[in-house]
Amino acid sequence: xxxxxxxxxxxxxxxxxAGETDTALRTHLDGCAGCxxxxxxxxxxxxxxxxxxxxxxxxxxxxxxxxxxxxxxxxQRKPESLAVRPVVxxxxxxxxxxxxxxxxxxxxxxxxxxxxxxxxxxxxxxxxAYLERxxxxxxEVARLREEVAxxxxxxxxxxxxxxxxxxxxxxxxxSQRMSSMEPQVIEALVQAVNRDSNVNVRLAxxxxxxxxxxxxxxxSSMQEALIQQDSPxxxxxxxxxxxxxxxxxxxxxxxxxxxxPNVNPTVRERAAYAVQQLAQ
Amino acid sequence: MRTxxxxxxxxxxxxxxxxxxxxxxxxxERRHRALFRFFFRLVGRQAPxxxxxxxxxxxxxRYRHTYQSGEQFESWMYRIARNVFADHTKKHRLETPAREGxxxxxxxxxxxxxxAAVRQQDMxxxxxxxxxxxxxxxxxIVLSRFQGLTxxxxxxxxxxxxxxxxxxxxxxxxxxxxxxxDLRREKAS
Numbered sequence: 001x002x003x004x005x006x007x008x009x010x011x012x013x014x015x016x017x018a019g020e021t022d023t024a025l026r027t028h029l030d031g032c033a034g035c036x037x038x039x040x041x042x043x044x045x046x047x048x049x050x051x052x053x054x055x056x057x058x059x060x061x062x063x064x065x066x067x068x069x070x071x072x073x074x075x076q077r078k079p080e081s082l083a084v085r086p087v088v089x090x091x092x093x094x095x096x097x098x099x100x101x102x103x104x105x106x107x108x109x110x111x112x113x114x115x116x117x118x119x120x121x122x123x124x125x126x127x128x129a130y131l132e133r134x135x136x137x138x139x140e141v142a143r144l145r146e147e148v149a150x151x152x153x154x155x156x157x158x159x160x161x162x163x164x165x166x167x168x169x170x171x172x173x174x175s176q177r178m179s180s181m182e183p184q185v186i187e188a189l190v191q192a193v194n195r196d197s198n199v200n201v202r203l204a205x206x207x208x209x210x211x212x213x214x215x216x217x218x219x220s221s222m223q224e225a226l227i228q229q230d231s232p233x234x235x236x237x238x239x240x241x242x243x244x245x246x247x248x249x250x251x252x253x254x255x256x257x258x259x260x261p262n263v264n265p266t267v268r269e270r271a272a273y274a275v276q277q278l279a280q
Numbered sequence: 281m282r283t284x285x286x287x288x289x290x291x292x293x294x295x296x297x298x299x300x301x302x303x304x305x306x307x308x309e310r311r312h313r314a315l316f317r318f319f320f321r322l323v324g325r326q327a328p329x330x331x332x333x334x335x336x337x338x339x340x341x342r343y344r345h346t347y348q349s350g351e352q353f354e355s356w357m358y359r360i361a362r363n364v365f366a367d368h369t370k371k372h373r374l375e376t377p378a379r380e381g382x383x384x385x386x387x388x389x390x391x392x393x394x395x396a397a398v399r400q401q402d403m404x405x406x407x408x409x410x411x412x413x414x415x416x417x418x419x420x421i422v423l424s425r426f427q428g429l430t431x432x433x434x435x436x437x438x439x440x441x442x443x444x445x446x447x448x449x450x451x452x453x454x455x456x457x458x459x460x461x462d463l464r465r466e467k468a469s
Contacts, residue, residue, distance in 0.1 A: 014449040018424065018431060042453045045460065048406060049425050057316040061330040065308055065337060072341065073301045203327065233327075 004028040009035045017046045060169055060200060067173060153182050160188045165198040172201060176208040186212055190221045193238075199231050206237045213245035223253040232264035239267070243274045251278050289353040297344040308337055314427060315361060321422040322365055324411050335364045355436040358423070362437065369415060405467065409460040417452035424449050 004012070009028045016022060016039075029036040156178065159171025172192065175185045192205035212218050219242065226238040235257065242250040257263065258271045285292070285306045292303040315336055319329035339360050347356055410418060423434050424445075431445040438445065 010450055011443070011447045014424070014431070014446040014453070017449075017453075038454075042450075042457055045406075045457055046425065046453060048402070049410075049421070052403060052407060052410075055317055055320040055326070055329070057313060057330055057333065058326065061312070061316070061334065064334060065312070068334070068338070069301065069304055069308070200327075 168201045172204040193225050219247045232267045235267045239274045248278050297347045358437045405463045420452045
């Protein structure tokens with residue numbers, strides 16, 4: 001049996017941690033104190049890693065997923081970003097069979113062209129009348145869409161008022177999925193950032209307001225919230241929000257926050273990074 | 281009530297790839313905890329780990345047509361997860377990483393069972409040593425030690441030979457050992 005060098009032994013040690021049996025490695029370790037000590041130390045650490053606690057996902061993650069899947073399977077919402085991208089088929093060779101139908105004689109060519117013109121005019125006039133009728137139907141569809149949007153808005157607002165934090169989270173998620181946010185919904189989300197007792201709802205509301213970060217009123221509300229918040233996570237999320245929105249007017253607010261005593265060190269670091277980003 | 285689904289992940293995902301999204305529900309049931317733990321070990325914080333897990337399932341739906349019939353579902357899933365993590369890292373490159381679940385500990389006055397456990401001396405140091413490794417090395421330890429994947433599977437996911445994976449896992453463990461002992465000395469002095 002070939003004996004391993006120290007280098008070869010190191011290259012195969014990880015296999016033993018995964019339960020592999022390597023006789024050549026065992027032989028090498030028996031005769032090499034250095035490698036045996038290294039193997040023992042690292043194996044002990046490998047074992048100890050198994051004692052690290054196992055983290056568990058929150059219920060909110062499941063709720064969020066179930067809502068997403070429900071909306072996708074019910075076909076209520078099929079965002080373009082989730083639609084399967086079709087594979088473009090290879091282009092077929094262009095067919096030229098229709099060319100055989102075109103007469104060779106110029107007199108016949110003129111006659112066919114005239115017929116086509118008459119046919120086109122008839123279709124065009126008929127389509128005009130049809131489109132006029134269709135316009136009324138389109139107005140109706142637009143009105144229905146507005147009603148649906150307004151119902152969604154009501155649902156979002158109603159969920160944001162619920163006592164249960166999970167329901168309020170649903171409300172935030174719902175409002176985030178709306179194609180455009182109405183002022184009432186924006187206001188409700190700003191209120192959630194400022195007043196909601198649950199940190200997760202506040203964080204989710206900040207995320208949702210990312211859609212309207214170009215609104216100066218929203219940005220100034222986020223600056224005000226930054227001063228009022230005492231949760232480090234929310235403070236950090238607000239700082240990120242203002243950086244993502246490139247809100248240079250926030251530099252003063254962020255500096256005011258940093259000037260306070262007892263600011264969380266991580267928030268302080270993030271604030272320093274934000275000031276540096278916004279000042280560029 | 282949830283019904284028992286005897287289909288394999290591969291069968292479920294093949295159906296999803298054909299357009300039957302209902303199968304995603306069962307795939308989520310089977311895989312969301314493992315994915316969440318994978319991300320938690322990488323980012324060290326609850327909320328981003330949950331966001332990244334959610335994103336993986338969305339990408340599974342979005343890119344379902346890329347699922348190949350001869351492919352191992354788990355390898356495909358982890359390839360998506362690695363891409364999601366790479367995008368996250370790119371986006372938050374300049375952020376200070378959370379250590380020992382620092383933000384969560386500050387947020388709630390009462391520690392969760394997880395936090396209580398990592399507060400124990402050695403566990404806390406080990407947790408921190410893992411957190412301080414470069415992303416690629418931490419990822420290898422997480423995949424091999426915590427996610428229960430074989431080196432062969434990790435090779436398929438990362439695009440390396442099995443032998444290369446073993447060498448890299450060894451190096452990652454060696455570096456972790458060095459970081460752990462440095463932290464221990466720092467704590468003792």
